[in-house]
Every structure is written in C-alpha cells, then in structure tokens.
Amino acid sequence: MSSAANLGLKDGSLFKTKGLINGEWVGAPSSFAVQNPANGKELGQVADMGVDDTKRAIDAASNALPAWSKTTAKERHDILMKFFKLMTENSEDLGRLITLENGKTLAEGKGENAYSASFLEWFAEEAVRAYGEVLPPMAAGTRGIVIKQPIGVVSILTPWNFPSAMITRKLGAALAAGCTVVIKPATETPFSALALADLAERAGVPKGVINVITTSKHLNDVAKEMCENPIVKKISFTGSTRVAKILAGYASGTLKKMTIEAGGNAPFIVFDDADIDKAVEGAIASKFRATGQTCVCANRFFIQSSIYADFAAKLSAKVSSFVVGDGLDAKTSYGPLIHSNAVAKVDAHVQDAISKGATVLVGGKKLDSIGPNFYAPTVLSDVSSDSQNHSEETFGPLATLTKFETEDEVVNLANNTEVGLAGYFYARDIGRIWRVAEKLEVGMVGVNTGAISAAYAPFGGIKETGFGKEGAHSIDEYMITKSITFGGL
Ligand code: SIN
Numbered sequence: 066m067s068s069a070a071n072l073g074l075k076d077g078s079l080f081k082t083k084g085l086i087n088g089e090w091v092g093a094p095s096s097f098a099v100q101n102p103a104n105g106k107e108l109g110q111v112a113d114m115g116v117d118d119t120k121r122a123i124d125a126a127s128n129a130l131p132a133w134s135k136t137t138a139k140e141r142h143d144i145l146m147k148f149f150k151l152m153t154e155n156s157e158d159l160g161r162l163i164t165l166e167n168g169k170t171l172a173e174g175k176g177e178n179a180y181s182a183s184f185l186e187w188f189a190e191e192a193v194r195a196y197g198e199v200l201p202p203m204a205a206g207t208r209g210i211v212i213k214q215p216i217g218v219v220s221i222l223t224p225w226n227f228p229s230a231m232i233t234r235k236l237g238a239a240l241a242a243g244c245t246v247v248i249k250p251a252t253e254t255p256f257s258a259l260a261l262a263d264l265a266e267r268a269g270v271p272k273g274v275i276n277v278i279t280t281s282k283h284l285n286d287v288a289k290e291m292c293e294n295p296i297v298k299k300i301s302f303t304g305s306t307r308v309a310k311i312l313a314g315y316a317s318g319t320l321k322k323m324t325i326e327a328g329g330n331a332p333f334i335v336f337d338d339a340d341i342d343k344a345v346e347g348a349i350a351s352k353f354r355a356t357g358q359t360c361v362c363a364n365r366f367f368i369q370s371s372i373y374a375d376f377a378a379k380l381s382a383k384v385s386s387f388v389v390g391d392g393l394d395a396k397t398s399y400g401p402l403i404h405s406n407a408v409a410k411v412d413a414h415v416q417d418a419i420s421k422g423a424t425v426l427v428g429g430k431k432l433d434s435i436g437p438n439f440y441a442p443t444v445l446s447d448v449s450s451d452s453q454n455h456s457e458e459t460f461g462p463l464a465t466l467t468k469f470e471t472e473d474e475v476v477n478l479a480n481n482t483e484v485g486l487a488g489y490f491y492a493r494d495i496g497r498i499w500r501v502a503e504k505l506e507v508g509m510v511g512v513n514t515g516a517i518s519a520a521y522a523p524f525g526g527i528k529e530t531g532f533g534k535e536g537a538h539s540i541d542e543y544m545i546t547k548s549i550t551f552g553g554l
Contacts, residue, residue: 072108072165074158081259083112084279087125088272091118097281099255102168102401102438103391111255115283119247119290122276126218126245127296129273134215134243138193141241145189148268152182152233152261159229159260161393166254167228168400168438169355170392180518181230181261184536187520188237191540195242200548208551213544215243216322217298220291222312224304225403226358228254232261234524234535235301235324240270242543244299247276249287253403255279292316299543302326303360306484306529324542325531326360326524328458329486332479333363333515334501336472337371339491340513345379347515348464351489353387353442356399357462358407360530361487361509361518364458365448366466367475373468377446380464381426387442389432401438402461411440411461417453418445418465428462450478458484472497480506486526489515508534 074080083090096110152159160175169177200209219239223231232248239246250258255277262277280287292300292315300316301324302309309327316323333351335344351363368376392400402408408431415429428443440461448454448465455465469475479488488505491513492498502510508526511517518524523534533542 149185188241192241225251225253228257324533334490344491351515
C-alpha cells in the first residue's frame with residue numbers, strides 16, 4: 066500500500082482514504098484498492114462505503130442546507146474564489162493525483178486541474194449575478210416578481226475520465242446556487258475527489274455542505290439511494306447512456322430534476338476548402354485528448370474525397386510520432402487507457418473495421434510490452450459507415466477515416482447516431498459553415514477547432530446524450546424559480 070510520501074505529493078494531507086460525512090472523514094468495514102493504470106501498482110485503499118453511509122451523507126447535506134442557502138451570494142463567491150485559489154496553489158499535487166489514478170500525462174493532469182478550477186472561478190462570479198425578474202403588472206394594483214432559490218440537496222455522480230473537472234463543473238454551480246451536495250466519484254478515481262473536498266473545507270465550506278461517498282462493491286445500491294432518496298432534489302450525472310437510463314429510472318419515482326451528460330459519438334468533418342494542416346492539428350486535439358477517453362472526442366472522421374489522401378498522410382505522420390508510456394514520464398505524449406476492458410473495446414472496434422474492409426495506416430495493436438492498459442494510437446483508412454465505431458463510442462485512441470463526396474451526404478452520415486454531444490468540421494466557405502453548424506444534431510459544434518470545452522460555454526448534448534447544460538447557464542439547473550404576485554397595491 067502506498068502513502069502520500071511515496072506518491073510524491075508535496076502536501077501529503079491531500080491524500081485522503083476515507084469518505085466525508087458532515088465534516089468527518091469516515092472509514093468503512095472494508096476498503097477497495099485503487100490502481101495506477103500505467104503500471105497496475107496499488108495507489109492506496111479507500112473506504113468502501115454503503116447505503117447507510119449514503120443516507121447519513123444525504124441527511125448531513127439536508128441539515129447543512131438551511132444555513133448554507135441563507136449565506137449571501139457574496140459570501141459564497143468569496144468561498145468559491147478561495148477554493149479556486151487553493152486548487153491553483155496546489156496544482157502540482159492535484160495534477161499528479163489525476164495522473165496517478167487516471168493515467169493521463171502530467172501536462173494533461175495539470176491542465177485538467179486548471180480546467181477544473183476554472184469552474185469554481187466561473188461560478189463564484191455567477192453566484193453574485195443570479196438575478197430574478199420584475200414582471201409587468203397583470204392588473205391594476207398588482208405587481209409581480211420572480212425569485213430564484215436553491216433547489217436543495219444535490220446528488221453528484223461523476224466518471225473517471227476527468228476525476229476533478231467533472232466534479233467542480235457540478236459542485237461549483239451547486240455551491241454558487243446555495244445547494245448542498247453528496248458526491249460519488251468513480252471507483253477508479255476517488256483520490257482527486259477527496260483532495261477537492263479537503264481543499265473545500267480549507268476554503269471555508271461549512272461541514273455537511275459537501276459530503277463524499279467512496280464505494281466499489283456497493284456501487285449500484287449507493288447510486289440508487291442517491292437517486293431515490295426523497296430528500297435529494299436534483300441529480301447531476303456524467304457517464305454512459307446505459308447508466309444514465311438506469312439512474313433516470315431510479316429518479317423517476319420522485320420526479321427529480323436531472324442533468325445528464327452521457328455518451329457522445331462526435332463526427333469530425335473535413336471539407337475540401339479546409340486548411341488541411343489546421344484540420345490535422347484540430348483532429349489530434351479532439352481525438353487524442355485524455356488518450357481518446359472524453360465524451361467530446363472525435364469518434365468518426367469524414368474526409369471529402371479530393372483531400373482524403375493528403376489528410377490521411379498528414380494525420381498518420383503526426384500520430385506515428387506520439388510517445389506512449391507512463392504519464393509521469395516527461396517524454397510521454399499519451400498515457401494508458403483506464404483498464405484492460407477499455408483496451409479490449411478499442412481492439413474490438415479496430416478488428417471489426419478491418420473485417421469490413423478498413424486498412425491500418427498507424428497502430429492497430431495492443432502495446433503489451435508497455436503494459437496491459439496500453440493501445441497504440443491508431444489511424445484506420447477506408448472505414449465503412451456500418452463499422453461498430455460508427456454506432457458506438459470507442460473511448461480510446463482510434464481515428465477512423467471515411468471518405469465522402471457531398472455536403473448532404475456527410476451531414477446525413479454525421480447525424481446517423483442516437484446520441485448528439487459534440488460535432489466538428491473544417492471549412493472556409495461561410496455559407497457552408499452556417500448550414501452545417503445548424504444541421505449537425507449535437508449540443509456543441511467546433512468550427513475550425515478541435516477544442517470546445519470551457520467554463521464559459523454551455524456544455525451538454527441532445528438526443529440520447531441527455532439533457533440540461535453544464536458550465537455557462539447551468540446555475541439555473543440548481544435553482545427553482547418562484548413567481549410572487551402582490552395584490553391590493
Ligand atoms: C467528458 O468527457 O465528459 C467531458 C469532456 C470535457 O469537459 O471537455
């Protein structure tokens with residue numbers, strides 16, 4: 066078992082192995098191991114909490130709600146800004162923890178920490194601007210207003226691909242709105258969540274406002290309690306569409322408000338008038354970020370036939386130069402996948418595409434010599450649109466190239482999926498840019514860029530990706546509006 070010291074943290078007290086309920090670090094009769102995906106080594110044992118702990122955490126959040134919801138917006142702003150500053154000051158340790166438990170490179174780990182902290186800064190500024198409305202009088206002698214109030218206790222369920230940022234994107238909004246929370250981080254990546262909770266306490270978040278339940282063998286029961294418990298008024302989830310449907314089922318009994326950011330299957334289109342070098346840069350930024358394990362990663366590349374060969378050659382040259390390895394090694398450009406199931410899925414998509422006529426331009430194999438969680442960054446050419454990865458998110462370092470002729474054809478191909486989170490295209494014709502941006506059935510479009518994620522852009526999808534936005538506009542997801550009519554004036 067590791068200790069904070071041999072994980073290389075400067076501030077060892079950020080390494081927590083227990084959950085947090087009402088300001089107390091709480092153990093459990095058993096614990097589960099968290100492993101470094103780069104080498105399989107155990108990073109530590111974490112409390113395996115259950116349903117009773119979850120109920121206590123929800124009660125603690127409920128008891129903390131009256132006082133927290135009555136703090137002024139300025140008080141919440143100041144605490145969120147302090148929390149933001151603490152994340153920034155501890156970026157070395159927080160970035161390292163992300164790399165250790167998720168596998169992404171240290172540069173990406175620190176980048177995620179900065180992205181994650183940016184949500185706290187953004188929502189600090191939103192807290193003080195959560196205005197209501199004054200309504201036009203409905204009759205003589207009346208006046209009306211609309212006020213906003215915190216929705217109540219919020220359940221936050223997050224994935225392993227962004228162990229920190231997916232928490233603060235929800236937590237920042239909830240705290241700014243005056244809500245209290247119970248967080249269940251992914252089993253694979255609890256340490257970042259626990260470090261965040263510790264920094265939140267240091268920033269002055271009162272006890273009970275943030276509670277964290279770490280769990281492995283009770284995962285489904287804990288998630289069910291977080292969605293069914295009548296005290297909880299709002300659920301915010303990021304993860305797969307399959308799990309989102311299960312959680313929505315649990316939440317339906319009490320008609321809870323939900324924000325769901327589930328699977329994507331992003332198209333990345335390059336038209337013949339595009340700047341090809343820029344398109345290659347954008348393709349790499351979008352496809353290989355976090356080793357291909359983001360919901361907004363390009364999943365299907367569509368390249369217009371006249372520039373297909375040029376794009377394929379340039380993309381392949383860049384991907385061939387990637388250095389795959391342990392994310393803590395400064396030479397590494399891309400780290401491992403989260404576990405061997407993820408590797409198996411990438412390989413299954415590669416083999417399926419090859420069986421339907423695709424050819425391997427780069428990669429196409431497991432990298433067992435580095436470790437069981439590594440897969441070679443891969444580019445496949447002539448991928449058929451009935452390949453498995455066209456209907457299912459790969460969530461790994463696989464770029465599949467498919468040729469197209471016309472704008473209508475490619476828009477139909479791009480939209481031929483049940484989910485709709487992100488879509489990207491490169492073009493210079495302004496008419497085409499407007500047409501395609503409006504026709505893509507997604508919640509977020511990147512035009513001539515592969516990077517679309519920022520606190521100030523509303524994040525979320527349509528179709529079976531889910532509903533509700535995160536980031537900009539999302540403080541309202543954590544508030545209710547109430548109209549108040551005054552008569553007899
Ligand atoms: C995700 O993969 O769910 C989030 C990606 C992002 O915030 O850019």
